Amino acid sequence: MSKRFVLVAQCLFLAAGGVHAAAQQPRSYSRADFAKVRKYDAHVHANTLDPAFLAQAKADGFELLSINVDYPDFPTIDEQARIAVTLRKKNPKRFHYATAFSMRGWGTSGWAQQATERIAQAVTDGAVAVKIWKNVGMVEKDANGQLIMLDDPGFDPVIARIVALGIPLIAHQGEPYNCWLPLDQMSNDNDREYFREHPQYHMFLHPDQPAYETLMGARDRFVSRHPELRFVGAHMASLEWSVDRLAAFLDAHPAANADLAARMTAVQVQSLQDRDKVRRFFIRYADRLMYASDLTYAPDVTAAQFRKEAHEFWLSDWRYLATDDSQRIESIRADVAGLALPRSVIDKIYYTNASREFVRRQTRAESLRR
Numbered sequence: 001m002s003k004r005f006v007l008v009a010q011c012l013f014l015a016a017g018g019v020h021a022a023a024q025q026p027r028s029y030s031r032a033d034f035a036k037v038r039k040y041d042a043h044v045h046a047n048t049l050d051p052a053f054l055a056q057a058k059a060d061g062f063e064l065l066s067i068n069v070d071y072p073d074f075p076t077i078d079e080q081a082r083i084a085v086t087l088r089k090k091n092p093k094r095f096h097y098a099t100a101f102s103m104r105g106w107g108t109s110g111w112a113q114q115a116t117e118r119i120a121q122a123v124t125d126g127a128v129a130v131k132i133w134k135n136v137g138m139v140e141k142d143a144n145g146q147l148i149m150l151d152d153p154g155f156d157p158v159i160a161r162i163v164a165l166g167i168p169l170i171a172h173q174g175e176p177y178n179c180w181l182p183l184d185q186m187s188n189d190n191d192r193e194y195f196r197e198h199p200q201y202h203m204f205l206h207p208d209q210p211a212y213e214t215l216m217g218a219r220d221r222f223v224s225r226h227p228e229l230r231f232v233g234a235h236m237a238s239l240e241w242s243v244d245r246l247a248a249f250l251d252a253h254p255a256a257n258a259d260l261a262a263r264m265t266a267v268q269v270q271s272l273q274d275r276d277k278v279r280r281f282f283i284r285y286a287d288r289l290m291y292a293s294d295l296t297y298a299p300d301v302t303a304a305q306f307r308k309e310a311h312e313f314w315l316s317d318w319r320y321l322a323t324d325d326s327q328r329i330e331s332i333r334a335d336v337a338g339l340a341l342p343r344s345v346i347d348k349i350y351y352t353n354a355s356r357e358f359v360r361r362q363t364r365a366e367s368l369r370r
C-alpha cells in the first residue's frame, strides 16, 4: 500500500466520523511490510561491480551506503572508489558511498594535503561521507613506533576539511567488547569463532595493546575536540554491549549518531535480559540511530548466494526491530522476541536519519557567501 493511499484511507475514515480512525492502524509493522517500507542500509561494502547487491536492495526496498575502507583484505581504496563511482552513476537514487583516505605517509608534510585532496575529489565524484577505520588506534604507528590515536592533532586539518565540505565522518574505532574477553566469556558464537581463528586480533591475548577503554577514551576526546563535525559511530560506536553506555555517549555528544552495523546479536543478548529497556533505548534515540548491516559483496560468492544471504540478514533484523515475531538466533543460542518498535521509530531508524545525514550540507561559510 502506498503512503498516499494510507493517507487517503485515513482521511476517508475521518470524513466518515471515525474519530478512532488512528487506532485502526497497527502501531508496529508486520513481516509482510518488510519489502514495502522505504529503508536505507547505512553500512555495506560493495566490492564488485556485479549488479546483484543493488537488485536485492531494490527487491527488499533498500537504498545502500557503501563504505570504502582502508582495509588490507578489501580491494585498494582506489579500486573501491572506482567501483563506487560506477555503481552510483548507474543507480544514483539507490546507491550512495563513503570515501576513505590512506594513512600512508602520516607524519610527513604532505600527508594531510594528500588526504584532504583525495576527500575533496571524492565529494566532487559524489561521496557523501568519509570513513576512518580501526587501523587508527590499533595498527598504524608514527615514526617513533607509537600507535596513532584518533585524538592526535595530526588529524585536525583533515577534519577541518571534512567539516568545510559539509559531510559526516563515519568512525570505526576499537572492536566488539568481546575482543577483550576470554573466549568462554564472549556473548556470541560468531565472535568466539572469529577470535579463536584469528588470535592475532584477540586483544585479550595481547595486554600490551591498548585496552578497550583507552580506545573509547581517545574516540570520545576526538568527538569533543570537533563539535562541528557530523560524527557517525560505526558499529554502535563500539558500545554494542551496553545500551546504557551508548545512551551516555549520545547524550554527551549531541552531533553524534550511530549505525547498527553487525552488532544486532549484542543488542539481542541485552534484549533477552530486559526487552523493555532495549525497546525504550531505541524509542528514546530514534533520531540518532541508523539501521545498517555491514553486508559485504565481494567476488568470492555467487550472486545467488549473496542475494539469499542479504535477504535473510535484512529480514531477520526487520523481524527483530519492527515486529513482535520471535526467532531463533543461532549465534546466541536463544529465541529472541521482536521489539515491535512503533512505526514512526522504524521509519526514522530505517530511513529518515540516514537520508538526513548522508547528504552534502551547505556549510556555514557557503551560506554566508550567498
Ligand SMILES: [Zn+2]
Binding pocket: 043, 044, 045, 067, 261, 294
Ligand atoms: Zn564495515
